[in-house]
Amino acid sequence: MGAVEQIEHAVKGSVFGCRMCGQCVLHSTGLSCPMTCPKTLRNGPCGGVRADGGCEVIPEMRCVWVKAYERSRKLPLWRDDFAHLRPPVDNSLQGTSSWKNLLTGRDRRTPEGWHADA
Numbered sequence: 001m002g003a004v005e006q007i008e009h010a011v012k013g014s015v016f017g018c019r020m021c022g023q024c025v026l027h028s029t030g031l032s033c034p035m036t037c038p039k040t041l042r043n044g045p046c047g048g049v050r051a052d053g054g055c056e057v058i059p060e061m062r063c064v065w066v067k068a069y070e071r072s073r074k075l076p077l078w079r080d081d082f083a084h085l086r087p088p089v090d091n092s093l094q095g096t097s098s099w100k101n102l103l104t105g106r107d108r109r110t111p112e113g114w115h116a117d118a
Helices: 003-016 064-072 079-083 098-104
Strands: none
Touching: 003 098, 064 079
16 A cells, blocks of 8 residues: 555545545535445435434444435535536445546546436
């Protein structure tokens, strides 16, 4: 892991619980890392939200997407970004710097045949 990745992991991991997927969308998800969802969904919720707002996989855990939605309402600059459809997770970016991937555009490449408007 390079210096940028180490710094990014130290900052975002400790503050936001980021999992270093290389495709960070914290601004869109109310500063909640969607990769903390046990199903690692980039678009949620999965449909398994319990009546009390808990996760269907880990009932004692609050649903990451319920939390993300509530938090996104408090961020006026990015509030509308929550509803944007995000491409599937590109697991080949795991452990890479989302900062570098953003600058190079790598985080916006999608799998062949995937289209947001489909």
